Amino acid sequence: PQTFYLSDYTPPAFLIDEVSLTFRLAPEATRVISRIHFVPNPDTTDRSFFLHGEQLKLISAKIDGHDANPTLTAQGLTAEVPDHEFTWEAEVEISPATNTALEGLYMSNGMYCTQCEAEGFRKITYYPDRPDVMAPFHVRIEGDLPVLLSNGNPVDQGEGWAEWSDPWPKPAYLFALVAGDLRATSGTFTTRSGNEVALNLWVRPGDEGKTEFGLQALKDSMKWDEDVYGREYDLDLFNIVAVDDFNMGAMENKGLNIFNSSAVLASPETSTDANFERIEGIIAHEYFHNWTGNRITCRDWFQLCLKEGLTVFRDQQFTSDMRSEPVKRISDVLMLRARQFREDAGPLAHNVRPESYQEINNFYTATVYEKGAEVIGMLFRLVGETDYYRALDMYFQRHDGQACTIEDWIAVFEDATGRDLTQFKRWYTQAGTPHLTVTEEWVNGKYNLHFKQETKPTPGQPDKQPLVIPIAVGLLAHDGSEIVPTTLLEMTEAAQTFSFDGLTERPIPSILREFSAPVVLHRDTNNQERAFLLAHDTDPFNKWEAGRALAKDVLVRMITKGTKPDTGFLDALRQMALDDTQDPAFRALAMALPSQDDIAQTLFASGVTPDPMAIYGAVKTLSRAIAEHMKDDLPALLAANTVTEPYQPNAEQSGKRALANTALSLLSKLDNGAAAQAQYDAADNMTQQLSALSCLIRAGAGADALAKFEQQWHGDRLVMDKWFGLQVMLAEPEDAARVAQTLTERDDFDMKNPNRFRAVFGALAGNPAGFHHPSGDGYRTMADWLIKLDTVNPQTTARMCSAFDTWKRYDADRQAMIRDQLERIAAKPDLSRDVTEMVERIMA
Numbered sequence: 001p002q003t004f005y006l007s008d009y010t011p012p013a014f015l016i017d018e019v020s021l022t023f024r025l026a027p028e029a030t031r032v033i034s035r036i037h038f039v040p041n042p043d044t045t046d047r048s049f050f051l052h053g054e055q056l057k058l059i060s061a062k063i064d065g066h067d068a069n070p071t072l073t074a075q076g077l078t079a080e081v082p083d084h085e086f087t088w089e090a091e092v093e094i095s096p097a098t099n100t101a102l103e104g105l106y107m108s109n110g111m112y113c114t115q116c117e118a119e120g121f122r123k124i125t126y127y128p129d130r131p132d133v134m135a136p137f138h139v140r141i142e143g144d145l146p147v148l149l150s151n152g153n154p155v156d157q158g159e160g161w162a163e164w165s166d167p168w169p170k171p172a173y174l175f176a177l178v179a180g181d182l183r184a185t186s187g188t189f190t191t192r193s194g195n196e197v198a199l200n201l202w203v204r205p206g207d208e209g210k211t212e213f214g215l216q217a218l219k220d221s222m223k224w225d226e227d228v229y230g231r232e233y234d235l236d237l238f239n240i241v242a243v244d245d246f247n248m249g250a251m252e253n254k255g256l257n258i259f260n261s262s263a264v265l266a267s268p269e270t271s272t273d274a275n276f277e278r279i280e281g282i283i284a285h286e287y288f289h290n291w292t293g294n295r296i297t298c299r300d301w302f303q304l305c306l307k308e309g310l311t312v313f314r315d316q317q318f319t320s321d322m323r324s325e326p327v328k329r330i331s332d333v334l335m336l337r338a339r340q341f342r343e344d345a346g347p348l349a350h351n352v353r354p355e356s357y358q359e360i361n362n363f364y365t366a367t368v369y370e371k372g373a374e375v376i377g378m379l380f381r382l383v384g385e386t387d388y389y390r391a392l393d394m395y396f397q398r399h400d401g402q403a404c405t406i407e408d409w410i411a412v413f414e415d416a417t418g419r420d421l422t423q424f425k426r427w428y429t430q431a432g433t434p435h436l437t438v439t440e441e442w443v444n445g446k447y448n449l450h451f452k453q454e455t456k457p458t459p460g461q462p463d464k465q466p467l468v469i470p471i472a473v474g475l476l477a478h479d480g481s482e483i484v485p486t487t488l489l490e491m492t493e494a495a496q497t498f499s500f501d502g503l504t505e506r507p508i509p510s511i512l513r514e515f516s517a518p519v520v521l522h523r524d525t526n527n528q529e530r531a532f533l534l535a536h537d538t539d540p541f542n543k544w545e546a547g548r549a550l551a552k553d554v555l556v557r558m559i560t561k562g563t564k565p566d567t568g569f570l571d572a573l574r575q576m577a578l579d580d581t582q583d584p585a586f587r588a589l590a591m592a593l594p595s596q597d598d599i600a601q602t603l604f605a606s607g608v609t610p611d612p613m614a615i616y617g618a619v620k621t622l623s624r625a626i627a628e629h630m631k632d633d634l635p636a637l638l639a640a641n642t643v644t645e646p647y648q649p650n651a652e653q654s655g656k657r658a659l660a661n662t663a664l665s666l667l668s669k670l671d672n673g674a675a676a677q678a679q680y681d682a683a684d685n686m687t688q689q690l691s692a693l694s695c696l697i698r699a700g701a702g703a704d705a706l707a708k709f710e711q712q713w714h715g716d717r718l719v720m721d722k723w724f725g726l727q728v729m730l731a732e733p734e735d736a737a738r739v740a741q742t743l744t745e746r747d748d749f750d751m752k753n754p755n756r757f758r759a760v761f762g763a764l765a766g767n768p769a770g771f772h773h774p775s776g777d778g779y780r781t782m783a784d785w786l787i788k789l790d791t792v793n794p795q796t797t798a799r800m801c802s803a804f805d806t807w808k809r810y811d812a813d814r815q816a817m818i819r820d821q822l823e824r825i826a827a828k829p830d831l832s833r834d835v836t837e838m839v840e841r842i843m844a
């Protein structure tokens with residue numbers, strides 16, 4: 001396959017000032033008629049004419065009314081064109097009903113739907129499918145369906161047709177069309193300058209009861225973007241459509257966002273608190289793209305983090321404002337470490353702004369998204385809140401309507417703040433997680449912190465340069481009082497010392513508060529000090545971090561030295577769990593043990609080959625020890641946090657439920673699931689029902705509840721995804737692969753539906769002891785199904801290949817078994833470009 005390089009960028013030869021598309025919808029023979037007005041790009045002398053196009057049947061092509069006689073290839077076409085402006089007219093035929101890749105125009109449950117990011121538009125018609133070609137679109141849809149939608153504002157409609165016009169120039173990846181039998185829940189939002197925007201959330205008949213929350217989240221997002229960033233919505237209409245078959249969470253098409261139904265449909269009976277929070281965040285994310293992505297887009301796909309990093313940062317700020325700031329920060333860091341640090345530590349490590357790719361879909365990663373957001377968070381800390389928003393105002397003003405680069409973004413911050421950001425820019429161009437080591441010195445009332453930074457080599461990048469690292473530090477006295485409040489240190493050298501004068505005692509430092517930079521911090525400390533910080537740190541993130549470090553230390557010693565669960569840890573955990581002055585959501589997070597994958601990553605980083613079975617055993621033993629240590633407290637903790645008011649998915653109630661369910665899960669280890677069974681029987685919401693079901697399965701008493709659950713929910717595909725996933729996720733290590741395989745044999749397992757496929761195989765990858773079971777069954781079952789799915793849906797298959805990306809952590813037997821499976825995948829005839837690239841990178 002061809003490799004694309006950032007350094008090869010050239011501007012487009014022709015720009016477009018008008019696009020007209022007509023769709024004559026038919027499941028296996030949709031006609032797309034395009035009329036495109038091209039003008040020579042004054043910024044280049046290149047006049048070669050190339051249009052992307054894949055899997056299209058060309059019916060006719062004309063230039064200024066004459067036959068175009070194009071030369072066709074598998075990637076597109078070329079033709080002789082005038083050296084002045086001209087009109088291209090073409091008709092193509094496509095087959096949405098057989099499009100299982102879910103890119104371009106496809107069908108889902110009788111509904112037509114599009115997904116064009118990143119390069120799906122070329123499967124709809126011939127076009128310069130690159131984000132730096134922006135144009136206003138006029139769209140006519142002809143089809144015998146009640147609802148016909150496209151981007152922008154409606155122009156006109158009649159029986160079996162509708163016309164839409166989007167005045168805002170956009171790249172083809174933001175094009176969307178939806179047609180089907182849909183029902184809307186509607187509302188309005190009045191912008192701060194007085195425009196009334198009509199809002200619709202479109203769903204399949206039967207799903208109308210799950211729309212209220214999404215619509216409110218949209219209104220909250222619109223208001224927040226006005227209040228915080230001064231950004232108003234710019235059309236008369238905002239449509240959201242829920243679709244069942246979708247490769248990712250959602251898509252920000254201009255004025256017509258399309259959502260995976262799992263990322264928008266919610267009701268208390270069918271959705272957990274975590275689902276509600278995720279939905280609110282995704283709705284905000286897609287809405288915020290209207291400015292950061294749509295009005296200002298990317299010049300090319302290497303600049304993906306320009307829109308994604310910034311939009312993730314914005315949706316994180318939103319959730320933090322809507323809910324709890326510390327809880328959101330802790331959850332984001334947990335996610336970053338689980339997914340992005342893992343990526344950075346393995347064969348898939350890449351820059352926040354990659355420099356080459358074979359298939360861009362493989363770069364919608366935690367590095368581009370989540371590390372991209374962390375980089376913006378560091379800029380925010382370094383320049384301060386006032387300058388950050390000044391720079392953003394300048395960005396919106398300077399670049400509205402443009403397709404931009406990271407250089408443009410950095411230049412705005414340099415111009416707005418007068419800072420030289422040359423070194424800071426390395427965060428975009430250097431892969432890998434920096435390791436920051438700190439040592440301390442106390443001499444005559446002077447306290448020195450010596451920092452060293454090091455980034456290990458990553459694929460293709462053997463040498464690393466020092467980065468600018470904002471390190472937020474606070475100092476505490478031994479009585480727990482804070483003697484130096486949070487101060488931001490700016491590290492720029494490979495090794496650097498920061499001094500604090502005028503202290504009367506040697507302080508206890510709280511370093512990297514708020515997780516001020518995406519680094520791994522190393523400090524020679526002890527559990528007494530960790531327990532002190534867990535009890536006294538005023539920074540909630542570091543308070544939580546101290547507890548987490550304690551738990552990790554205990555687990556690592558249990559695994560590597562065979563020690564017993566540490567009573568000091570158990571006491572500290574108990575004290576924190578029962579501390580009513582702390583937010584229940586925070587306490588629930590602090591009581592959760594590090595994930596098995598996190599422990600494997602930690603062991604590997606310290607030179608120990610992780611044994612997934614030993615990790616599984618240690619986590620189980622420690623959880624039981626916590627349960628026994630707290631056995632007299634658990635019923636009261638559960639009762640005190642049981643919500644008796646009617647269900648609300650807000651932060652306060654969900655925090656209490658999280659803590660109560662943590663108590664329930666511990667209690668279930670002692671009472672064989674009796675309390676969980678009572679909760680299951682009484683539950684009137686999915687959070688309570690699902691957590692009780694999990695406890696019952698873990699206690700080995702889940703068979704009845706699983707059967708009842710299926711009976712109750714067999715008609716609800718999103719709830720049934722939970723049922724599928726839970727059984728694999730919680731299966732005993734030796735059973736996990738068999739459970740997954742057995743579930744695929746059911747009639748309601750449909751590999752064409754990414755949610756259902758991910759429910760089963762995402763859960764298999766998320767059950768580390770099951771996936772890495774010494775029998776190799778986990779690897780084999782996963783590979784069997786990735787091979788099957790590749791023919792159907794390469795994008796989802798490629799994403800799931802990352803289950804294997806940690807293979808070098810493990811022992812020789814496991815490595816050999818994984819290598820065999822990767823080779824088996826690689827040998828599949830006609831393996832997609834997506835999966836070929838992933839397997840090659842993982843095996844390299």
Ligand code: HT7
Nearest residue numbers: 115117118247248249250251364
């Ligand atoms: N910008 C979107 C990224 C995306 C996508 C979404 C759905 C299906 C396929 C997709 N490929 C890329 C989603 C986002 O970041 O908001």
Ligand code: ZN
Nearest residue numbers: 285289308311
């Ligand atoms: Zn996005």
